[in-house]
Amino acid sequence: MNIEHICFDLDGTLVQSSKTIYKATLKTLLELNIATGLPEDKFNEMIGLHFIDIFNELKINVPDFEEFIGIYKEVYFDFIEDSDPYPFVEETLCLLKERNNIKVSLLTTKSQDQADRIVRHFNLYKYFDFVMGRRDGIAHKPSAEPFLFVCEQLNVKAKSSMIVGDTELDILCGKNAGSITCGVTYGYRTKESLKEFYPDYLLSSLNELNSILE
Numbered sequence: 001m002n003i004e005h006i007c008f009d010l011d012g013t014l015v016q017s018s019k020t021i022y023k024a025t026l027k028t029l030l031e032l033n034i035a036t037g038l039p040e041d042k043f044n045e046m047i048g049l050h051f052i053d054i055f056n057e058l059k060i061n062v063p064d065f066e067e068f069i070g071i072y073k074e075v076y077f078d079f080i081e082d083s084d085p086y087p088f089v090e091e092t093l094c095l096l097k098e099r100n101n102i103k104v105s106l107l108t109t110k111s112q113d114q115a116d117r118i119v120r121h122f123n124l125y126k127y128f129d130f131v132m133g134r135r136d137g138i139a140h141k142p143s144a145e146p147f148l149f150v151c152e153q154l155n156v157k158a159k160s161s162m163i164v165g166d167t168e169l170d171i172l173c174g175k176n177a178g179s180i181t182c183g184v185t186y187g188y189r190t191k192e193s194l195k196e197f198y199p200d201y202l203l204s205s206l207n208e209l210n211s212i213l214e
Contacts, residue, residue: 051068165184
């Protein structure tokens with residue numbers, strides 16, 4: 001197996017951000033005068049999905065979704081101190097950066113400007129060859145389109161790339177692109193739920209990635 005590119009998800013994979021996301025969502029709904037008893041446990045189980053899908057599932061009516069996103073992005077950093085990188089994140093990224101034969105990227109459903117700001121906040125930007133947030137005209141995970149776009153930008157093949165993430169969206173995105181898939185079990189999905197999508201690898205800690213590469 002020749003891996004020349006590893007692409008990481010952000011929330012639930014590199015950063016434990018559930019409290020930030022939940023609190024920012026609550027504050028945004030409050031500012032929009034949308035009354036809801038948003039259940040935190042149920043909400044956390046759906047992190048990674050598009051907000052439209054989450055609100056549809058929870059039967060929360062958000063009349064102006066673009067207005068929601070605009071406010072959400074503004075208030076997100078009010079709660080950024082509730083987020084932290086997972087154990088071994090910086091160590092793993094540093095080791096990958098030292099391998100001159102492996103490109104490292106990030107693929108998240110967060111908007112591009114928000115993704116850039118979050119990665120810089122945690123001083124992780126220097127480890128990535130490319131950061132890919134949600135961009136107009138490009139589908140989001142589980143479509144293969146954003147992942148293939150990343151591969152194209154880095155001049156690498158999808159089949160020699162690995163996508164690492166904590167949800168079914170990451171695994172399906174990788175499978176749709178014909179890449180190697182790796183699920184992490186410490187994020188927002190259970191090990192059992194990830195197994196249903198047959199990832200090539202499952203990690204309980206990010207530093208286990210080194211043994212795969214060796």
